[in-house]
Amino acid sequence: MFQLTEEVKAFRDMVRRMTREKIAPRAAEIDRKGEYPADIKEMFCKAGLMGLSVPEAYGGQGGSHINLCIAVEEVARACTASSLILQVQSLGTMPIVLSGNDEQKRRYLPKLASGEYIASFGLTEPNAGSDASATQTKAVLRGDRYILNGSKHFISNGPVADTTVVFAMTDPTQGVKGISAFIVESKFPGYRRGKIEKTMGIRGAPTCEIYFEDCEVPAENLLGLAGTGFVIAMKTLDTSRPVIAAQAVGIAQGALDSAIEYSKMRIQFGRPISSFQGLQWMMADMAAQIEAARMLTYHAAILIDTEDPKKSYMSACAKLIASDTAMRVTTDALQIAAGYGYSVEYPFERYMRDAKITQIYEGTNQIQKIVIANSLLK
Ligand code: COS
Numbered sequence: 173m174f175q176l177t178e179e180v181k182a183f184r185d186m187v188r189r190m191t192r193e194k195i196a197p198r199a200a201e202i203d204r205k206g207e208y209p210a211d212i213k214e215m216f217c218k219a220g221l222m223g224l225s226v227p228e229a230y231g232g233q234g235g236s237h238i239n240l241c242i243a244v245e246e247v248a249r250a251c252t253a254s255s256l257i258l259q260v261q262s263l264g265t266m267p268i269v270l271s272g273n274d275e276q277k278r279r280y281l282p283k284l285a286s287g288e289y290i291a292s293f294g295l296t297e298p299n300a301g302s303d304a305s306a307t308q309t310k311a312v313l314r315g316d317r318y319i320l321n322g323s324k325h326f327i328s329n330g331p332v333a334d335t336t337v338v339f340a341m342t343d344p345t346q347g348v349k350g351i352s353a354f355i356v357e358s359k360f361p362g363y364r365r366g367k368i369e370k371t372m373g374i375r376g377a378p379t380c381e382i383y384f385e386d387c388e389v390p391a392e393n394l395l396g397l398a399g400t401g402f403v404i405a406m407k408t409l410d411t412s413r414p415v416i417a418a419q420a421v422g423i424a425q426g427a428l429d430s431a432i433e434y435s436k437m438r439i440q441f442g443r444p445i446s447s448f449q450g451l452q453w454m455m456a457d458m459a460a461q462i463e464a465a466r467m468l469t470y471h472a473a474i475l476i477d478t479e480d481p482k483k484s485y486m487s488a489c490a491k492l493i494a495s496d497t498a499m500r501v502t503t504d505a506l507q508i509a510a511g512y513g514y515s516v517e518y519p520f521e522r523y524m525r526d527a528k529i530t531q532i533y534e535g536t537n538q539i540q541k542i543v544i545a546n547s548l549l550k
């Protein structure tokens with residue numbers, strides 16, 4: 173099951189080369205300046221990587237989550253912020269792939285697949301984080317358009333997005349079944365960007381608040397049926413959690429690579445610190461945990477690609493295990509480099525800061541445990 177095809181391996185090698193040559197040299201600077209790497213986005217567009225989750229019929233690369241996971245993993249090995257360009261593009265596109273009608277797909281998917289449009293996903297609100305059903309943004313149908321009022325917070329890609337899939341309450345009497353999903357373009361009247369978040373890690377991945385002030389959305393931009401928004405959000409997150417797991421695997425692998433390199437160079441007590449068994453065992457534990465997380469991640473991606481009924485369960489397992497692995501491995505990698513690990517001159521502290529978010533976004537790991545337990549007890 174885990175044997176990657178020659179085609180997938182060639183794809184992985186292409187992304188690995190691109191990352192080593194063009195992204196790794198920029199990673200520290202992207203983090204230090206907190207700047208969106210538009211040049212790297214352009215490179216991804218040219219390489220056809222922005223449309224990995226889009227079917228070929230709509231101009232994409234075929235919608236393989238195993239390829240998407242591998243691309244995100246390889247890029248995150250050097251630069252998490254750059255890997256988010258691919259990850260968030262998929263997150264903001266998947267609701268249209270999963271639930272759009274043919275007209276919506278024809279209108280939006282080719283532009284999202286080419287990278288002409290940047291995507292974002294508008295679920296989280298100030299009072300609706302883990303409890304995604306507590307959406308307070310409202311959408312009211314007036315004539316041929318919905319009028320949206322409310323706000324979304326922590327929206328990855330918000331500052332640069334052309335489209336946001338927005339989840340809003342169309343029928344508050346129906347609770348979770350009163351939430352609907354809309355494709356909202358940032359140029360629609362009443363769409364306003366708010367404060368840009370300053371974050372601990374992923375500093376080159378722009379995140380902001382978005383406000384809807386009598387925002388006018390054509391009725392034909394409703395995704396699926398009114399009231400199906402929550403299910404669309406959950407199904408999208410099922411496809412996206414393995415991608416976060418892949419990002420976590422990439423971060424962990426990058427930190428281990430750096431720790432190995434450092435340990436061979438660093439001389440203490442007259443010999444490289446890599447020759448001490450205490451550190452060898454640490455690195456062996458790190459490697460074994462990464463291998464396990466990687467296999468689980470690829471397995472979850474394959475279940476997404478094959479529409480397996482266990483996909484939701486396995487996605488949550490992969491995200492939980494891989495992100496906890498990333499946090500542990502990056503902490504140990506920093507420990508191996510000790511004082512230099514703590515210095516911003518080395519990549520260890522950046523890997524550790526970036527790892528933390530993988531335990532939080534797309535559902536905290538406590539939420540993943542709820543999804544897993546619900547599945548077990550069903
Ligand atoms: N696929 C399809 N349908 C799903 C689903 C999934 N993965 N998960 C839930 N649903 C459906 C349920 O079947 C239920 O419908 P029925 O009543 O018809 O059976 C409906 O959605 C409500 O489900 P549930 O009662 O489980 O919803 P809860 O409000 O209890 O929420 C959690 C469940 C906590 C798991 C959900 O709110 C969640 O994932 N929260 C985290 C959100 C998140 O990841 N935020 C990060 C923002 S994106 S960076």
